[in-house]
Amino acid sequence: MPTTAVRVSGLTKRFGEVQALAGIDFEIPEGTIFGLLGPNGAGKTTAVRILATVHKPDAGSAEVLGYDVVKDPNEVRMRIGLAGQYAAVDPNLTGRENLRLMGRLAQVEPSYIPPRADELLRSFDLVDAGDRPVRTYSGGMRRRLDVAASLVQKPPVLFLDEPTTGLDLQSRQALWNTIRTLVHEGTTVILTTQYLEEADQLADDLVVIDHGKIIAQGTAGELKRNLGGTVIELTMGEDTDVDRAISLVGAVTGSEPERQGALLRMPSPDGSHLLTQMLRRLDDEGVQPTAVALREPSLDEALTTPVKSLDTALTYAAAQNYLDERSRAMKRIERGGTMTMDVEPKKLPIALVNRYLEIKRTGRL
Ligand SMILES: Nc1ncnc2c1ncn2[C@@H]1O[C@H](COP(=O)(O)OP(=O)(O)OP(=O)(O)O)[C@@H](O)[C@H]1O
Numbered sequence: 001m002p003t004t005a006v007r008v009s010g011l012t013k014r015f016g017e018v019q020a021l022a023g024i025d026f027e028i029p030e031g032t033i034f035g036l037l038g039p040n041g042a043g044k045t046t047a048v049r050i051l052a053t054v055h056k057p058d059a060g061s062a063e064v065l066g067y068d069v070v071k072d073p074n075e076v077r078m079r080i081g082l083a084g085q086y087a088a089v090d091p092n093l094t095g096r097e098n099l100r101l102m103g104r105l106a107q108v109e110p111s112y113i114p115p116r117a118d119e120l121l122r123s124f125d126l127v128d129a130g131d132r133p134v135r136t137y138s139g140g141m142r143r144r145l146d147v148a149a150s151l152v153q154k155p156p157v158l159f160l161d162e163p164t165t166g167l168d169l170q171s172r173q174a175l176w177n178t179i180r181t182l183v184h185e186g187t188t189v190i191l192t193t194q195y196l197e198e199a200d201q202l203a204d205d206l207v208v209i210d211h212g213k214i215i216a217q218g219t220a221g222e223l224k225r226n227l228g229g230t231v232i233e234l235t236m237g238e239d240t241d242v243d244r245a246i247s248l249v250g251a252v253t254g255s256e257p258e259r260q261g262a263l264l265r266m267p268s269p270d271g272s273h274l275l276t277q278m279l280r281r282l283d284d285e286g287v288q289p290t291a292v293a294l295r296e297p298s299l300d301e302a303l304t305t306p307v308k309s310l311d312t313a314l315t316y317a318a319a320q321n322y323l324d325e326r327s328r329a330m331k332r333i334e335r336g337g338t339m340t341m342d343v344e345p346k347k348l349p350i351a352l353v354n355r356y357l358e359i360k361r362t363g364r365l
């Protein structure tokens with residue numbers, strides 16, 4: 001039986017009018033990576049801050065390694081590291097000085113501090129910059145130092161709030177590897193991110209939070225499979241020969257889609273893979289649906305326009321992804337290239353969720 005590192009039950013938190021957390025529950029086994037995913041304002045940082053004893057919850061409870069965050073905050077603090085969303089390092093100190101200061105603040109045995117600081121500078125690729133004031137660092141270097149600073153005391157439980165936001169791909173991958181090494185050595189990591197890809201790379205389990213509520217929960221694989229159990233809907237334009245569209249679609253799926261006026265509907269056991277193939281086939285033949293939807297099968301088929309739920313958002317995301325891809329393909333043709341689309345079918349669900357998060361973030365389709 002794995003021991004539980006973090007247990008959260010019915011956690012709620014309100015800031016004035018804003019219900020930042022509306023009752024969330026999860027458990028994190030020791031030695032695993034847990035992803036907290038969600039758009040801006042979802043409540044990720046609030047959850048992390050409550051677990052790290054920065055905020056008190058209004059209701060519900062949270063425990064870290066068996067210690068209640070409200071009743072035993074000091075016990076919790078001794079066992080956690082926190083790399084917040086905003087860099088907490090002192091810009092006027094050098095990287096090395098910052099790490100040593102963190103060590104002293106965390107009451108690490110003094111003789112351990114200098115070698116630990118050196119080790120961290122090495123593993124975060126900051127050796128050359130180690131003796132420069134942090135104000136001269138690039139954003140990515142600061143971010144790396146910030147994560148390094150949370151590791152001086154080798155905490156058994158580590159909170160990383162959007163650790164890779166603003167990092168380039170190389171630094172991001174380097175940080176992922178560092179996180180994997182820590183977990184291999186027994187650390188439990190709680191990571192917030194806006195990128196499902198990141199959670200997919202790292203997290204054993206994840207929850208997607210939106211408006212302070214958990215809207216999806218499971219392993220990345222489970223989440224993707226859930227997103228795959230979908231219905232495809234294609235709406236044809238007025239001047240499209242719908243019968244021809246039906247036969248083209250039927251040739252891809254092996255059976256005729258259900259027709260409702262200009263709307264074609266069919267189940268898609270493999271999620272967006274089939275949709276991608278279908279759109280390619282239609283596009284090759286010059287048939288362009290006016291709307292594309294990929295959604296959970298539902299008795300209530302009313303298509304509400306506001307982006308309210310994950311599946312409605314995914315509908316838009318699927319359509320938008322396709323349109324983006326298509327316009328990129330058209331641009332390539334204009335430059336004399338060939339008509340191929342870059343959508344990698346297996347990766348599409350991830351792209352959709354990222355797209356969903358982006359829609360939520362920007363409020364734009
Ligand atoms: N100290 C605070 N005072 C007032 N409102 C707050 C405070 N902290 C958070 N909020 C509000 O609570 C909600 C959740 O914020 P939170 O920072 O937890 O979101 P998040 O998921 O971390 O978002 P982001 O991706 O932008 O970091 C937001 O509406 C935010 O404005």
Ligand SMILES: [Mg+2]
Pocket residue numbers: 044045046085161
């Ligand atoms: Mg945040």
